[in-house]
Amino acid sequence: MSAYDDDFAAWAAEQAQMLRNGQLAQLDTGHIAEELESLARRERRALATCMSGLLAQLLAGQYQPERQTAVWHATIRAERREIRQLLEESPSLTENLSAPRWRDMVWSSAFAEVVEETGLDGLPATCPWSLVEEVLAEEWLPS
Template sequence: MPAYDQDRAAWAAEQAQLLRERRFTQLDTEHIAEELEAVGRSELRTLATCMSGMLAQLLAGQYQPERRSAVWHATIHAQRREIRHLLNESPSLAGKLQEPRWLDVVWSSAVTEVVTETGLDGLPATCPWSLADEVLADEWLPN
């Protein structure tokens, strides 16, 4: 049997085969559990990255209206589609959108991105928009 720390792809294929054959006693349960937890963390990181990127676009567009181009609009729409897809595939992630601590981290990342790209300062410390009613709404854009 391939070792988990030597060839993860071969190990995963072997573990899947053992599961299909119902050879449960031969499974590497500890590493399987770690991998399953990693899948959840990866989905959450993807959601945070998409949300942060979209918030950065919205923020930059509000403070620098000259950035509002067709590409800007397309980027926001693409991020919204990706977020909807993630939430459809993993509905349990939607709960994160209600967690103030998670939103603070995502907002902070968005602000950092905008400051790095534009040099703007004095940006809001917290997200001024409602995620459900504004940020994730298809046609909403900041003033």
């Protein structure tokens, strides 16, 4: 049997085969649990990254209307589409949208990106929009 630390790909393939064969007693349950938790974290990070990117686009566009080009609109549509797909594939991620700590973390990342990219100041310290009713709404844009 391959060791988890020596050849991850071989270990994963062997674990999957043992699981399919019903060889439950031989499974490396500790490492399997770690990997499953890691997968869940990656999904949450992917959602946060997409949401932060979308918020940054919306924020920059609101404070610099000249950015509102066809490319800007296409980027917003693409981010929304990606977020919708993530939420459809993993509906439990929707809980993050209403979690204040998660929302603050995502806004902080978007805020920092916009400040770094544009040098703008006077931006709102907290997200002024509803993530579900506004930010993710197909045609909504900040005014």
